[in-house]
Amino acid sequence: MSRRHLMAIILLLPLLLSSPTLADLASPVEAQPYGGTLKVALPSEPNTFNWFSAGSTWSINVLIPVYNRLFRWKNGTLMPELVKDWSVSDDGLTYTFTIHNNVTFQDGKQLTAEDVVFTINVEAQNDWPYYHGYFAKVDRAEVVDQFTFKIYMKEVDAGFLANALAVMNVLPKHIWEPLLNEKGEELAVYNPKLPDEVIGSGPFKLVEYVPGQYVKYTAYENYWQGRPYIDELIVTFITEATTAILAVKKGDIDLYEGWITPEVVPSLITTEGVGIHLYQSATFYHWGFNNLRWPFNITDFRRAMAYCVDKNEIVNTLLAGYGMPGSWGVVPPFGIHAYWYNPNVEGKYSFNLTKAGEILDSLGFVDVDGDGWREAPDGSDFSFEIYPPNYDIIRVRAAQMISDWLSKIPNGGIKAEVRVLEWKSVWPLIRDGKVDSYLLGSGPGADPTWLYRRFHSRPGGTGNWARYSNPEVDQLTEQIGKVLDKEQRREIAWRIQEILADEVPIIVLYYRKFPQPYRADKFDGWFKAVDDGLYNFWTFRYVHLKVETTQPTEPTQPTQPTEPTQPTPPPEEPEMGTNLQFMAALVVIVILIVIIVVLLVKKR
Amino acid sequence: MKKLLIRRALTSLITFFSAITIVFIISRLSGDPLAELLENPEVSPETVEALRRAFGLDQPLHMQYINFIIATLSGQLGYSINYKRPVLDVLIAKLPYTVALLIPAITLSNYFAYRLGVESGWRRGRKFDVLLTSSSLFIRATPHFWLAILFLYVFGAVLNWAPLFGAVTPGKVFESPWEWLLDYLWHYILPVSVITIRATGAMFLYIRNSLVEVLGEDYIMAAMAKGLPDKIVLYKHAARNALLPAVTMMGLRYAFIIDGAVLTETVFSYPGTGRLVFEAIIFRDYYLLQGAIIILTTSVILVNFLIDILYLYLDPRVRYR
Numbered sequence: 001m002s003r004r005h006l007m008a009i010i011l012l013l014p015l016l017l018s019s020p021t022l023a024d025l026a027s028p029v030e031a032q033p034y035g036g037t038l039k040v041a042l043p044s045e046p047n048t049f050n051w052f053s054a055g056s057t058w059s060i061n062v063l064i065p066v067y068n069r070l071f072r073w074k075n076g077t078l079m080p081e082l083v084k085d086w087s088v089s090d091d092g093l094t095y096t097f098t099i100h101n102n103v104t105f106q107d108g109k110q111l112t113a114e115d116v117v118f119t120i121n122v123e124a125q126n127d128w129p130y131y132h133g134y135f136a137k138v139d140r141a142e143v144v145d146q147f148t149f150k151i152y153m154k155e156v157d158a159g160f161l162a163n164a165l166a167v168m169n170v171l172p173k174h175i176w177e178p179l180l181n182e183k184g185e186e187l188a189v190y191n192p193k194l195p196d197e198v199i200g201s202g203p204f205k206l207v208e209y210v211p212g213q214y215v216k217y218t219a220y221e222n223y224w225q226g227r228p229y230i231d232e233l234i235v236t237f238i239t240e241a242t243t244a245i246l247a248v249k250k251g252d253i254d255l256y257e258g259w260i261t262p263e264v265v266p267s268l269i270t271t272e273g274v275g276i277h278l279y280q281s282a283t284f285y286h287w288g289f290n291n292l293r294w295p296f297n298i299t300d301f302r303r304a305m306a307y308c309v310d311k312n313e314i315v316n317t318l319l320a321g322y323g324m325p326g327s328w329g330v331v332p333p334f335g336i337h338a339y340w341y342n343p344n345v346e347g348k349y350s351f352n353l354t355k356a357g358e359i360l361d362s363l364g365f366v367d368v369d370g371d372g373w374r375e376a377p378d379g380s381d382f383s384f385e386i387y388p389p390n391y392d393i394i395r396v397r398a399a400q401m402i403s404d405w406l407s408k409i410p411n412g413g414i415k416a417e418v419r420v421l422e423w424k425s426v427w428p429l430i431r432d433g434k435v436d437s438y439l440l441g442s443g444p445g446a447d448p449t450w451l452y453r454r455f456h457s458r459p460g461g462t463g464n465w466a467r468y469s470n471p472e473v474d475q476l477t478e479q480i481g482k483v484l485d486k487e488q489r490r491e492i493a494w495r496i497q498e499i500l501a502d503e504v505p506i507i508v509l510y511y512r513k514f515p516q517p518y519r520a521d522k523f524d525g526w527f528k529a530v531d532d533g534l535y536n537f538w539t540f541r542y543v544h545l546k547v548e549t550t551q552p553t554e555p556t557q558p559t560q561p562t563e564p565t566q567p568t569p570p571p572e573e574p575e576m577g578t579n580l581q582f583m584a585a586l587v588v589i590v591i592l593i594v595i596i597v598v599l600l601v602k603k604r
Numbered sequence: 605m606k607k608l609l610i611r612r613a614l615t616s617l618i619t620f621f622s623a624i625t626i627v628f629i630i631s632r633l634s635g636d637p638l639a640e641l642l643e644n645p646e647v648s649p650e651t652v653e654a655l656r657r658a659f660g661l662d663q664p665l666h667m668q669y670i671n672f673i674i675a676t677l678s679g680q681l682g683y684s685i686n687y688k689r690p691v692l693d694v695l696i697a698k699l700p701y702t703v704a705l706l707i708p709a710i711t712l713s714n715y716f717a718y719r720l721g722v723e724s725g726w727r728r729g730r731k732f733d734v735l736l737t738s739s740s741l742f743i744r745a746t747p748h749f750w751l752a753i754l755f756l757y758v759f760g761a762v763l764n765w766a767p768l769f770g771a772v773t774p775g776k777v778f779e780s781p782w783e784w785l786l787d788y789l790w791h792y793i794l795p796v797s798v799i800t801i802r803a804t805g806a807m808f809l810y811i812r813n814s815l816v817e818v819l820g821e822d823y824i825m826a827a828m829a830k831g832l833p834d835k836i837v838l839y840k841h842a843a844r845n846a847l848l849p850a851v852t853m854m855g856l857r858y859a860f861i862i863d864g865a866v867l868t869e870t871v872f873s874y875p876g877t878g879r880l881v882f883e884a885i886i887f888r889d890y891y892l893l894q895g896a897i898i899i900l901t902t903s904v905i906l907v908n909f910l911i912d913i914l915y916l917y918l919d920p921r922v923r924y925r
Contacts, residue, residue, distance in 0.1 A: 039774065044883065047686045056686075056887075128654045188654070189688040211697045212875025214774035234775035238768075238873045239882070242753060246761040247768045587754060590739045591801075597720060597736060 032544035037232040038523060040535060041244050043258035045212060045237040049198050051169050052122060053188045055130040061257070062215050062235055065204035065540045067169035068103065070116065071161055072537060073446065075529040076335045078162055082116070082170060082201075084147075092156035092484045101147050103224045105172050106205045113149040117141040118173040120151060122180065123164075128188035134164035156482045158489060159447030162336075166446060172199055203228040203541055212237065229525070229544030245517065248274060254519040257535035262322050265515050273521030280324060280531045281512045282332045285395065285441040287386070287402065288506045290433055292467045295376070295384070300359055302504040306349040307356035308405045308414075315510050318394050318401070322515070326508025329497025330454070332444065334511075335531025340448045342494040345501035357410045367412025374412040383415035384436040389423040395439040396420055398509060433467055439509075440465065448493045452477040455496070455505065468505035522546060612912045616905045623901040624894070628672055631890045632665065672894070681895035686887045691895035695877060699899070701771055702876035705865060709796055713803035713861075714854055720804075721811025721850075722843045726834075728816050737812065743805025748864045752798045752871035759794055766794045769873035795872045803861050810853045815846040848919050855911040859904045 046059035051067065054060050072081045080086070085098040103111040123129045124138035137157040142150050153160070175197055183190050192198055198206045201224070204217035217233040236253065238244040244256045245264055249271045260268075268274050287309065289296035296302060311325035324334070329345040331337050360366075364377030376382040386403060388395040399418040407413035416437075419426075429435045442463075444450050453461075456477045457469035473496060480492045500506075516533050518526060524546045527538035656662045660671065675682060681691035724736045743751075760768040767773065771791050778784040818824065819842055827837045862878070869878035877896055884893040 037775065041769075044886075047684075047887075048688045050688070053688065185654075189683065191687070191689050208775070210772075210774075210875070211694075212701075212879065213770050213772065216775040232775065236770060236774040236873075239870045239879060240753075240873065243756060243769050243871060243873060246756065250761055250764070250768065252768055587751075587758065590742065593735060593739060594716070594720075594801075594804075597723070597732070598716070600723075600732075 032229050032525065033547060034227075034229055034231065034544075036230045036523070036545040037234060038230050038255070038540075038543060039234045039236065039253045040255045040257060041236050041238040041247065041253045042535075043237070043239060043241070043244070046215070048191050049194060049206075049209070050187070050190055050192055051171060052129045061535060062206075063169060063198075063200075064202075064535075064537050065217055065233060066106075066198060066202045066206050067171070067200035068111075068202050069168055069170065070097065070099070070165045073166055073336055074538060075527075076338055076531070078166060078336075082111070088484060092158070092482070093153045095151040095153075095160075096144070096148065097151070098148050100224065103201050104222055105199050105201050106220050107172075107199050108222075109172065109174060111170065111172070111201045112146050113143045115173045116170050117143050117149050118177060119168060119171045122176070123168065126185070128185060131164065131167055134160075134167065138164075156484070157449075158481050158484055159445070159449035162447035163445060163449065170201065172201075175199060202537075204233055225541070228541050230523075230540075233540065248517045248519065251519060251522070254522055255534055256517050257533055260515060260517065262320050262515060268515075268517050273519055275518050275520030277516045277518060277526070277528055277534050278322075278513055279516065279529065279533055280332070280334050281514060282335060282337060282531055283441045283443045283511065284326060284330060284332065284508045285398075285439065285510050285512070286326065286330075286506045286508045287398075287437060288430075288440050288466045289437050289504075290435060290467055291469065291505050292433060293436055295365075295382070296436065298363060299503050300363055301365075303349070304356040304359040304363070305406075306504050306507055307352045307359070308409065309402060309507055309509065310351035310405065311509055313351075314398050314401060318397050319510060319512065322513040323510040324513065326510050327497075328501035328504075328508070330444075330500050330506065330508050331448070331451075331493065331497055332511050332531075335529065336446055337444060337531075340490060340493040342497040344494070345497050348501045349504075351405075353405065353409050357412075360409065360414070361411070365414070372412060373407075373415050374409070383417055385417050385419050386437050386439065387419050387421070387426050387430065387435050388439040389426070390420050391423060392441075395441075399439055430465055431462075438465075448489065449481045451493070451496055452481060455500065466505045468503075470499060470503065473499055608916075609913070612909060616909050619905055620901065623905075624673075624676060624898055625669075627894050627897045627901075628669055631888075631893050632668075676894075676898060681898065682891035684889055684892040684895075686884070686889040686892060691891050694880065694892060695895055695899060698875055698877050698880050701874060702865060702869070702878060704792070705796055705799060705869075705874070705876060706861065709799040709803060709865075710858065710861060713800045713807060716800070716804045717807035717811055718843075718847070718850075721808045722815055722838060722846070724808070725812040725815030725819065725846070726838050726842075728812075728819075733812075736808070740805040740808040743801060744809070746802075748798075748802055748867045749871055751802060752795075752868050755794050755798050756871060767791050771875050795868050795874055798868050799861060799864050802864050803857065806860065807850070807854065807857055811846065811850045814849050815842055818842045818846040821845075844918075848915070851911055851914065851918060855908040858907045862900055862904065 042058050042061060044056075044058045046054070046062045047056055048054055048059050049063065051060075051063050054063065068082050070081060070083045071078050073079070082099045082103060083097050084100050086095060088095050097113075097116075099111075099113060099116065105111055120135065120138065120141040123132055124135040124140065126132065129135075137154050137160070139152040139154045142152070144150055157163075175192075179190065179192075179197070180187055194209050195206050203220055203223045203225070205220045206215060207218050208214075208216040214234055214236040217235075219228045219231050219233075221227050238247060238253075238256070238258075241256075241258055241260055244253070244258060245260060245268065247253045248256050249268070251273070265276060269276055287305075289302055289305070291297060291302075306328070315321065315323045315325050324332075327333055327341065327345060328348040329342050331341045333341040333343070360374060365374045365382075367374045368379055369375065373381070373383075386399045388399040390396070396418070399420075403416040403418050406416045426435070426438070430438050430440070442454065445453070453463035455464060455466075455468050455470075455473050457464065457467075457474055476492050476496050476499075480489055480496070483489050483492065514533070518534055522545070523543050525539075525542040525544045526534050527536055527542055528534065529536065529538075653662075660668065663671070672682075681695070683689070684691050684694050687694050720736060724733045727733045756768060759765045767790065772784065772787050773791075776787065778787065824837065824842055827841045832841075865876065866878035866881050868874070869876045870882045873879070877900070881893065881896045881900075883889070884896060
């Protein structure tokens with residue numbers, strides 16, 4: 001089979017792989033069998049079990065099964081979890097919450113408003129907790145009665161629930177208050193004793209941690225929402241993706257929560273019993289301009305650039321289909337951002353080099369000396385630079401493609417030089433506004449208040465690397481953090497996107513999609529969110545052993561749709577296989593020789 | 605002889621200081637461990653500053669260096685930035701796994717290399733020698749991680765003889781210590797084989813070549829002329845002398861074996877110090893990296909020092925000089 005065939009298959013895969021449907025998201029209300037051990041692999045181990053200071057993805061991940069939150073995201077919707085009822089005062093400064101009264105910690109003590117208030121106050125009143133930034137506008141939290149509490153804000157923060165309360169695990173006061181009193185600020189670097197000090201109210205109880213090897217959890221029988229279906233959860237750490245992929249294929253682990261390259265997907269989906277979950281990452285990879293530097297301070301020049309970028313081509317060739325073209329309004333159109341996304345900015349610009357040429361003509365960027373490159377309006381030669389990070393080959397190639405498109409503008413191209421340098425030395429230049437343009441990947445926050453960070457022209461504003469400044473956007477991004485009405489906030493978000501699409505301070509090229517392998521033959525009930533991996537709270541609650549009888553050879557998601565292309569992938573497999581088998585044989589021979597020689601030597 | 609020992613000890617000390625200075629510089633060159641936090645919208649700049657103070661990273665570089673030297677000399681390895689625990693605690697939890705890998709690997713590989721190298725050198729140019737020399741060249745030329753992945757694929761995935769990752773089956777409850785030991789050995793066999801095979805392949809060539817050189821000496825001819833049996837000539841006369849340069853190499857190779865352990869542990873997700881070094885580099889955990897490297901360097905220097913002493917017994921010439 002030729003390379004091109006393989007390429008075609010890889011390109012088609014993302015389309016064929018199952019996308020989450022509404023049916024997948026419906027909570028399994030019907031009774032499922034209890035039992036089973038779910039084994040999950042993470043690429044790295046947690047560095048602490050102290051949730052207050054846990055910053056690494058892995059540390060946050062290993063605590064997900066243990067704790068409850070006040071609110072939690074469920075495939076793009078913010079769902080109340082511990083919260084039963086809540087209200088906010090008209091001025092937006094006082095929140096009143098009532099929590100469920102049947103929640104217990106895994107040591108049997110009841111979870112009350114005291115615990116929630118304690119956790120919030122630690123976050124708000126110390127500067128060392130990892131999420132302190134989200135709680136910066138909180139003045140204090142106060143207990144009203146056993147299951148009611150109030151949060152008083154210093155100023156209105158419309159994103160407070162979505163940002164702060166949706167990430168906050170509720171920790172037991174009876175364990176952490178003595179620790180806080182004893183250690184003070186030192187608590188930041190304190191690693192709690194296991195398992196006695198890592199007690200939560202979540203569906204799983206942490207029972208054992210063997211450094212470098214695994215964390216073991218057992219189902220919490222008295223979990224207030226009903227015990228989870230599986231008995232045991234084991235989270236192990238596999239450094240090498242290659243090893244993890246082999247382990248999923250072999251069935252040693254049921255889920256790998258790490259990054260795998262799209263090239264291995266064909267061999268995974270042809271493995272019986274292995275499923276692939278494809279999810280969208282909201283990180284927006286963009287071509288950013290320094291909006292203060294000439295010529296990028298000319299809005300029409302940036303618009304001309306927008307006509308020179310073929311996002312579909314980048315997604316199809318560079319990402320092999322594992323991505324989605326970027327929105328002109330920056331806000332991603334899926335997951336938790338879908339509500340805020342303005343579909344009207346769709347197709348604002350299309351790949352049209354002629355149109356770009358016309359705009360450039362009108363701006364005076366014309367090829368006057370006939371060398372094939374356009375000169376600046378004053379007749380001098382001009383070019384600009386694009387800096388992609390040297391460690392990301394995809395962005396390096398994307399920069400080269402952009403440079404290539406720019407050179408092909410009719411009646412004279414634009415010279416864009418791609419500079420691939422050690423990123424550590426480039427990053428300070430971007431931060432200090434010393435480069436023309438760059439390719440960056442930035443993460444949006446859970447609430448549209450993140451638009452403030454990215455596009456507000458406050459002095460010394462970190463995050464607004466494009467140095468974009470527009471009085472209306474400044475005013476709107478401030479407003480979106482202060483208005484509480486959801487409909488009204490959406491209108492503001494839509495207006496911001498309209499302006500961003502019109503003025504093009506940055507061009508979002510793509511959002512990436514990630515394939516994730518899991519065992520579809522052993523377990524059912526995986527929670528597949530559009531914008532999240534299978535390692536999530538909902539999976540831990542819903543996942544259960546597969547029932548053989550009710551689902552007679554249920555189409556295991558990906559393998560079925562790929563049926564038409566089935567005859568094609570195998571030829572590539574043996575090819576790779578023989579290579580490896582040959583090398584394996586070689587090694588075995590070498591070992592045999594060594595053994596024979598040792599025996600011979602002994603005989604003498 | 606006393607003088608010699610003192611001189612050796614002094615050079616070891618100087619080596620130690622240069623090594624830890626280099627570690628200090630390299631870890632600082634690898635970038636700011638808190639840089640990623642600064643870029644994270646969820647972390648306030650104040651938090652980052654608080655952390656910087658807590659870890660003493662706000663001080664000027666020369667002060668950091670002086671503090672580092674003082675701490676090291678007083679046996680303090682500092683606080684791991686990533687694990688938020690004393691470096692020593694983190695290291696001690698993982699050291700036994702690495703030691704258990706290294707000691708058998710070193711012993712076995714040196715023994716194999718010695719026996720095979722001597723026999724192969726004795727039969728130089730014959731089929732036996734050619735086969736062994738070329739296969740050891742092959743082993744030497746393969747990258748360490750490649751060999752590890754290959755073993756993993758063949759024995760772990762295709763043949764299904766050994767597990768793919770970890771030091772014991774995750775989460776398994778063991779009825780008896782024996783059961784644990786069995787499970788441990790089952791996980792142990794692949795990584796230890798990889799390290800042993802690589803080390804044997806490298807060491808073999810030194811011993812073989814050294815023996816070939818010795819065999820050309822006149823006293824070997826004399827011994828053979830006396831009518832001594834081949835075995836006596838080979839092991840009493842030739843091998844002992846051939847071993848001298850090889851012993852120095854064993855000391856030097858020790859550093860490479862450690863390097864191999866880092867890669868092997870990473871591929872097999874083995875919970876040892878090697879994988880810790882790998883992670884410390886990834887997370888730019890200065891103090892952990894420093895601590896791990898200080899321990900490893902100390903062991904290398906110590907091994908070489910011991911080998912120098914061993915030399916005194918192996919080679920009378922050094923003693924009488």
